[in-house]
Each structure stands twice: as structure tokens, then as C-alpha cells.
Amino acid sequence: MIILGIETSCDDSAVGIYCSERKVLASVLATQLEHRATGGIVPEVASRAHLRNLPPVLRAALEDAQLGPEDVDAIAVTRGPGLLGSLLVGLAFARSLGESWQRPVLGVHHIEAHLLANQLEREMVFPAIALVVSGGHSQLMLLRAAGDYELLATTRDDAAGEAFDKAAKVAGLGFPGGPVIERLAASGDARAFPFPVARLSDGGLDFSFSGLKTAARLAWEQEAPLSGQRLADYCASLQDAVIRQLLDRLARSLRGHEVRACYLAGGVAANRALLAAATEMLTPLGIPVHAPSPRYCTDNGAMVACAGALRLEATGESGSLAPFPRGVLRSWGAAF
Numbered sequence: 001m002i003i004l005g006i007e008t009s010c011d012d013s014a015v016g017i018y019c020s021e022r023k024v025l026a027s028v029l030a031t032q033l034e035h036r037a038t039g040g041i042v043p044e045v046a047s048r049a050h051l052r053n054l055p056p057v058l059r060a061a062l063e064d065a066q067l068g069p070e071d072v073d074a075i076a077v078t079r080g081p082g083l084l085g086s087l088l089v090g091l092a093f094a095r096s097l098g099e100s101w102q103r104p105v106l107g108v109h110h111i112e113a114h115l116l117a118n119q120l121e122r123e124m125v126f127p128a129i130a131l132v133v134s135g136g137h138s139q140l141m142l143l144r145a146a147g148d149y150e151l152l153a154t155t156r157d158d159a160a161g162e163a164f165d166k167a168a169k170v171a172g173l174g175f176p177g178g179p180v181i182e183r184l185a186a187s188g189d190a191r192a193f194p195f196p197v198a199r200l201s202d203g204g205l206d207f208s209f210s211g212l213k214t215a216a217r218l219a220w221e222q223e224a225p226l227s228g229q230r231l232a233d234y235c236a237s238l239q240d241a242v243i244r245q246l247l248d249r250l251a252r253s254l255r256g257h258e259v260r261a262c263y264l265a266g267g268v269a270a271n272r273a274l275l276a277a278a279t280e281m282l283t284p285l286g287i288p289v290h291a292p293s294p295r296y297c298t299d300n301g302a303m304v305a306c307a308g309a310l311r312l313e314a315t316g317e318s319g320s321l322a323p324f325p326r327g328v329l330r331s332w333g334a335a336f
């Protein structure tokens with residue numbers, strides 16, 4: 001089955017093509033630079049940019065895969081969570097392709113697409129534990145199978161990616177913060193700044209990154225501007241604090257669950273220091289840790305196509321195409 005995936009939940013206009021037998025055939029993305037000037041995403045600007053970007057991105061994806069519309073069996077599109085206007089543009093685009101190509105259109109949950117991005121480059125095994133960390137989400141999930149999910153923990157306030165993005169913003173390092181902080185952290189000392197790891201008073205598994213965000217801002221303001229080695233130390237300490245919290249929850253989430261693998265997913269999973277630390281922690285327990293290649297960790301169309309293909313092949317159902325700005329991931333069969 002060859003399936004085309006469309007992702008427009010935030011500020012990336014992406015189209016990917018996935019084939020069940022041959023994996024990723026194309027993954028093309030237009031990142032919106034329009035938001036640089038405003039220092040944050042303006043929803044109205046994002047919707048208009050998707051409208052402009054999608055036709056050329058689609059053409060480039062078909063060209064890369066050397067396919068025509070007649071070769072595509074179905075179209076998958078992100079229904080949510082995300083910015084409502086951006087989702088609506090992607091959904092309208094997918095529907096019109098479906099109409100003109102006479103193909104089914106499936107709505108996909110963005111978090112499920114991130115999770116199943118792990119299937120793009122290797123066969124996933126179950127049951128598994130998954131850590132989904134991005135600019136908008138931090139979740140721990142038990143995966144009994146593709147389509148069978150149990151949410152174990154979420155964030156009480158901010159997402160892991162936000163800690164990277166806000167720290168980068170106060171330090172004037174641009175957006176998104178994750179990649180530049182990871183690069184600078186490589187030559188820094190993670191013990192230089194004593195950034196905290198939040199512990200919840202109820203001892204629960206949920207994440208909390210707002211305290212770290214504030215600590216990073218205060219540390220910066222006390223010494224600003226940091227540069228050279230001190231800036232590298234700042235980045236290393238921040239990255240280490242994020243990783244320590246993620247690993248603390250990951251380790252505790254395993255209690256009582258027998259799993260065959262651990263999957264990292266979402267933009268923050270592009271961080272190879274996180275992958276290395278999780279691998280070091282779980283390998284002695286006999287649990288292999290996997291993350292997609294960095295380009296499939298951050299938002300992309302191939303992961304949407306893959307999630308759509310797995311569901312369509314397993315259930316034959318295309319489901320609703322109503323957008324939802326918020327909403328937890330449910331298992332296949334449960335309405336979402």
C-alpha cells in the first residue's frame with residue numbers, strides 16, 4: 001500500500017509518502033520562516049503559509065518518489081492536536097486531493113504519528129514503553145500493539161521541548177532551541193549549573209518543566225550575557241536537567257510492566273544525548289531503546305502516512321475528519 005501523509009498541525013507544511021513494503025519514498029517539508037520576525041507563531045500567518053506551501057511541497061514529494069496520483073492508494077492527514085486554522089488547511093487540502101484522485105482520506109492523531117514514526121525505519125515490537133517529547137507534548141505511554149495505547153503520564157505544565165525553546169530564547173539562540181542547545185552542550189560541563197529536576201508531591205509519574213524554565217531564565221539573568229565555555233556549560237546543564245527528569249519518569253514507569261522495547265518519539269527525541277542516556281539506562285535491563293532518525297523525530301509527513309497506513313491495513317476504517325485542537329490519543333476502535 002502506498003499512502004500520502006499531510007502534516008500541518010503547527011508551523012511545518014509537510015508531505016510524506018510511505019509504502020508498507022518499501023518504507024519512506026519521500027518526505028518533503030517547508031518550515032515557515034515567517035514567524036522569525038514575531039519571535040513566536042502567529043496562527044493566522046501559519047494558516048496562510050500552509051496554504052501557499054502545500055501545493056509545491058506535494059509536487060516535490062511526488063517527484064522525489066517518482067510517483068503520480070494514480071499510484072497513491074490513500075491519503076492520511078493530521079486531525080489534531082494543533083492550531084485549528086493550520087489543521088483546517090491541511091484537512092481541506094487532503095479532502096480535495098481525495099475528491100479529485102478518488103481515494104480514501106484518513107484523519108490521524110499527531111501523537112500517534114510521532115509514535116509510529118518508529119516503524120518508518122525498522123519493525124516495531126510490542127509491548128513497548130514510549131516517551132513522546134516535543135514542543136507541545138511530554139507523555140509516557142504503554143504500547144500493547146500498534147493502535148492499543150495506555151497513557152501513563154503527561155505534563156502538569158510545560159512540555160520538554162519548551163524548556164529548550166524558552167532557554168534558547170532568553171539566551172538569544174533563536175528558534176527552535178533544541179538543536180542549537182544540543183550542539184553547544186556537547187562541549188559543556190553539565191554540573192556547572194545546578195538546575196532542578198521536579199518531583200511531584202504525590203510521587204506521580206507526570207512531568208513538570210515550568211520550574212526548570214524559570215530556573216534557566218533566572219540563572220541567565222544573573223550572569224547575562226554568557227558566551228564561550230560558560231554558554232556551553234549553561235546548555236549542557238539545561239539539557240542534562242531535561243534528560244534526568246525524562247529518565248527518572250521512564251525508569252519508574254517500567255515498574256509493573258514487562259516490555260520488549262522502549263521507543264522515543266517527537267522533536268526532542270532528535271536529541272542524541274537523550275537517546276544515549278536512555279540506552280545506557282535500559283540496556284542492562286535487556287530493553288533496547290530506539291528513536292527515529294532526527295528528521296523523522298520532528299514534524300514530518302512520512303510519519304502521518306505511516307500511521308495512516310498501519311490503521312487502514314489493520315482496520316480498513318478511515319474515521320472522522322473533524323479537526324480537534326486538543327485531545328488525548330485513544331486506541332483504534334475508540335472514537336477520537
Ligand SMILES: Nc1ncnc2c1ncn2[C@@H]1O[C@H](COP(=O)(O)OP(=O)(O)O)[C@@H](O)[C@H]1O
Pocket residue numbers: 010011133134135136137160161162164165176177178179182266267268269270271272297298299
Ligand atoms: N536535537 C534536539 N534536542 C532537543 N530538542 C529538540 C531537538 N530537535 C528539536 N527539538 C525540539 O523539538 C520540538 C519540536 O518538536 P516537533 O515534534 O517537531 O513539533 P511539535 O511540538 O509542534 O509537535 C522543539 O521544541 C525543538 O526545540
Ligand SMILES: [Mg+2]
Pocket residue numbers: 110114134135266267298299
Ligand atoms: Mg510534533
